[in-house]
Amino acid sequence: MSVTLRGRRRRDGRLGARNHVLVLPSVVCANQTATLIGSEPGAVAVVHQHGCGQVGDDVAHTERAFLGSATNPNVGAVVVVSLGCETIQGRRLARLIERGGQRVAFVGIQQLGGTFKTVDHGRLAVGRLRAELEADGLVEAGLEELVLGIAADGATRAVRELAEAARIAGASVVLAVPEGARGDWEGAPVIGYGQAAAAGISVVEQAGEGTEQHLALAGAGAQVIVSLRGPGRAPQGFATGPVLAVAGDPGIYAALEDDFDLDGSSAGAEDVWRRVISVFNGEQTASEKRGARDFVLHRIARTM
Template sequence: MRTEFMGYRRSGGHVGVRDYLLALPSVVCATRAAFWAVEGTDAIAIEHPIGCAQIGADREQTRRVLVGIGAHPNVRAAMVIGLGCEGVPAQEVYQGLLDRGQATAVATIQESGGTREAAQAARTFLAGVKAVPREQVGIQDLVLGVGPIEALGAAGRALVEAFLDRGGRIVFSATDDPGALPYGTPIPPSVRCAAMEAGTGPTETMTGLAACGAQILLGICDPHNLGGHPIVPVIRLGADERFRRALSDDMDGMIGDRDPDGWVDWILAVASGEMTLSESLGTASFAIERIGPTL
C-alpha cells in the first residue's frame, strides 16, 4: 500500500502539501493592506474581523491561532501586517513565527507611512522568497484534520482508522473531551491521534484544526458548510444519497464510492498536489473562535 506523497519539506522539519505565500493581517484594520500586497501576484491574504480591543485568554487565543496559521507547513513564508496600536500586536505574531522557524517579516501601517507603504513592504518581501520543489516524504509527516469522530458515521470512522493504520496522524475536533488540546494548539510531534477543542461553528473549527498543524481537512458533507479553507485543502465527502442528488457539484465524492484504503490513496494524491473541489471552486472561509467580548 502507498505510504508516500510529494510534499514541501520546511526548515523546521514539518512538511507542507501546498506552498502558499501569505499576507497575514494581525488586526482587521490591516486587511486592506494585506490584500493590496498580494493583488496581481500568486500570494494570498486572509481576512478576519478581530485583533483589536481583545484581552486576556481571548487575545492570547487569537495570537496563538494567527501564529499557527502563519507558521503552517502549507505556508512557505508569511508577511505580518499590523496597524500599530492593535490589541494583538503584529510584532508578537512576527516573533511567534520566528520562534517556529518560519520565513517572515513584519510591517505596521503607522510606522511604514501608511497603508500603501505597508502593502508595498509586504509585496517586496513575499516576491523575494524563493520557491522550493516537492520531494518524496512519508505519510507519518501528514496530519489529517477531521470533525467530531461521533459525527463521521461508520464509513468515516473506517477511513480514519485506515489512515492511522497506514501511518498517518489525526487531529479531530471534540466538544466534551477533558483531554483535548486547547483550540488551535500545535499537536505534539510524538502524538499520532489528538483531540482539539471544537469551535462554535464549522469555519472556526477548520481554522483551529489548521492552526493545530493539519495539512488536509476531511469533512463529511453538511449542507450548511460546503466551503474550503484558505491554506488547507478541504475534502468533502457525502454519506447520504440525498447529498449526491442535491450537492454533487459541491462534493469530492460519496464516502461509499471507494473503500477506506481507496480514500487514503486519494488523500495522498491530494497531499501531492491534486486539487480538491473547494480549491477548484475557490470557496474558502476563515474565522477564529472567540471566547470573550471586544472592548
C-alpha cells in the same frame, strides 16, 4: 505497495502539501491592505474580524490561532500586516512566527505612512519570499509525516473508519468536533488549541463548529483536512490548506456536485483515504478550485 508523499520540507522538519505565502493581518483594520498585497501572484491573503478590542484569555486564544495558521507546514512564508495600534501587536506576532522557524516579513500601515506605501512594501516582500520558496524543491517522504485533520459533527461511523484507516497506514490524525462530542473519543489525548497533533489519534479542544474547525486543525499541523458533515451541510474551504469535502447525503451532493469532492453515501473510508494522498501530492480539491479561502475563528469571549 508503499505510498509516497511529495511535499516541501520546512525549516522545522515538517512536510508541506502546499507552498503558500500567507498575508496575515494582525487586526481587522488591516484587512483591506492585506487583501491588496495578497493579489500578488503566489500569495494568499486572509480576512478576519479579530485583533482589536479583545481581553484576557480571548487575546491569547486568537494569537495562538494566528500563530498556528502561520506556522502550518502548508505555509512557506508569511507577511504580517499591522495597523499599529491593535491589541494583538503585529511586530510581536511576527517575532513569534519567526521563532517558530518560519520565514516572515512585517509591514506596518502607520509606520510606513498609509495604505499604498504599505501595499508596495508588502508586494515586494511577497516577491522576495516567493523567490526563496521556489528554490525549495519537492522531496519524497513516508506516510508517517502526514497529519490528517478531520472536521466533523460527531463520532459517526464514517469518521471512525477514516481515522482508523489513516492511523493504521502510519499517519497521525487530529479531530475537531463540537465540545459536546469530545467525550465520544474516550482514550484519545486532548491537545490544546495551537498545539501539535499527538501521534495516533488526538482531539483538539475549543475547535468550534463548521469552518471554525479548519483553523483549529491547521494550528495542530494538519496538511490535509477532510470535512465529514451531517446531512444537508454545505461544503466549505480553508485559506492555507486543502479541504476534502465529503457530502453527508446524496441530495446535497446532487445539488452541489461541483463543490463537493466525494459523495459520502457511496464513498467509503478507503476511497476517502486514497483521495487524501492524491490531494497531499498536488491534486486540487473543489474548494481550492473555486478559491474558497475561509478563515473563521471560534472565539471564547466577545469583542469589547
